[in-house]
Amino acid sequence: MAPRNPFRPSFGITPTVVVGRELVTMNVGLALLEGPGSPYGFTLVSGPRGAGKTVLLNLLEEARYRGWTVLRVTSSHDMVDDLVATDIPALLRDITGKKTRRIVTGGSVAGIGSVTTQAESAFPVRESLRTLLHSLVTTLDDRDSGLFITVDEIHAARPADLHRLTDAIQNLVRDGLPVAMSVAGLPYEISALLDHPGTTFLRRACAV
Numbered sequence: 138m139a140p141r142n143p144f145r146p147s148f149g150i151t152p153t154v155v156v157g158r159e160l161v162t163m164n165v166g167l168a169l170l171e172g173p174g175s176p177y178g179f180t181l182v183s184g185p186r187g188a189g190k191t192v193l194l195n196l197l198e199e200a201r202y203r204g205w206t207v208l209r210v211t212s213s214h215d216m217v218d219d220l221v222a223t224d225i226p227a228l229l230r231d232i233t234g235k236k237t238r239r240i241v242t243g244g245s246v247a248g249i250g251s252v253t254t255q256a257e258s259a260f261p262v263r264e265s266l267r268t269l270l271h272s273l274v275t276t277l278d279d280r281d282s283g284l285f286i287t288v289d290e291i292h293a294a295r296p297a298d299l300h301r302l303t304d305a306i307q308n309l310v311r312d313g314l315p316v317a318m319s320v321a322g323l324p325y326e327i328s329a330l331l332d333h334p335g336t337t338f339l340r341r342a343c344a345v
């Protein structure tokens with residue numbers, strides 16, 4: 138077999154030889170072992186195009202080998218809709234093995250027999266990014282796992298969507314739940330993200 142070219146020019150594909158990323162991958166790996174509160178749980182990967190941001194995110198996603206579940210968020214115009222309608226429900230289904238959710242419609246009273254009534258929820262809940270992410274991370278926490286979120290090319294997402302995502306994550310951080318995140322973007326995009334009041338927890342994130 139011909140030797141593989143170690144300098145694969147295609148962007149975003151992990152090269153056969155990755156240089157200079159040992160320290161950050163080790164620190165993020167340790168942060169996942171330590172759990173909530175560890176500074177490297179949140180990393181901001183900023184740099185110009187071609188600096189190796191996507192390759193680094195790919196490496197960090199190896200968190201899945203430490204038992205963490207990876208949610209790769211694709212920055213797009215429909216980012217939050219995709220997460221709420223597809224990505225998070227699909228992960229929940231895979232983790233729990235549940236394909237349907239039964240709505241309670243009846244009950245059984247001992248001695249009398251089975252009584253079935255059509256019950257309608259008095260307070261129907263429409264799932265949001267916040268509630269779905271909370272369900273996902275508590276489900277993982279129950280299984281001694283956690284959620285590692287990666288967001289690449291944040292310029293492709295609407296700022297309002299990014300803020301909804303970071304807001305939902307901040308909510309998980311406040312509850313001490315096992316969530317970690319790495320965000321990659323051009324330097325001015327990363328600083329614009331940090332300027333938003335809903336991203337205060339990210340200001341303590343490690344910049345790499």
Ligand SMILES: Nc1ncnc2c1ncn2[C@@H]1O[C@H](COP(=O)(O)OP(=O)(O)O)[C@@H](O)[C@H]1O
Binds near residue numbers: 185188
């Ligand atoms: N740590 C690294 N060691 C060696 N080559 C790298 C490294 N990081 C990136 N590269 C090379 O640079 C190219 C561009 O990296 P990429 O992650 O796509 O940059 P960015 O996402 O910042 O635009 C990759 O395809 C890869 O060949």
Ligand SMILES: [Mg+2]
Binds near residue numbers: 149289290
């Ligand atoms: Mg990239």
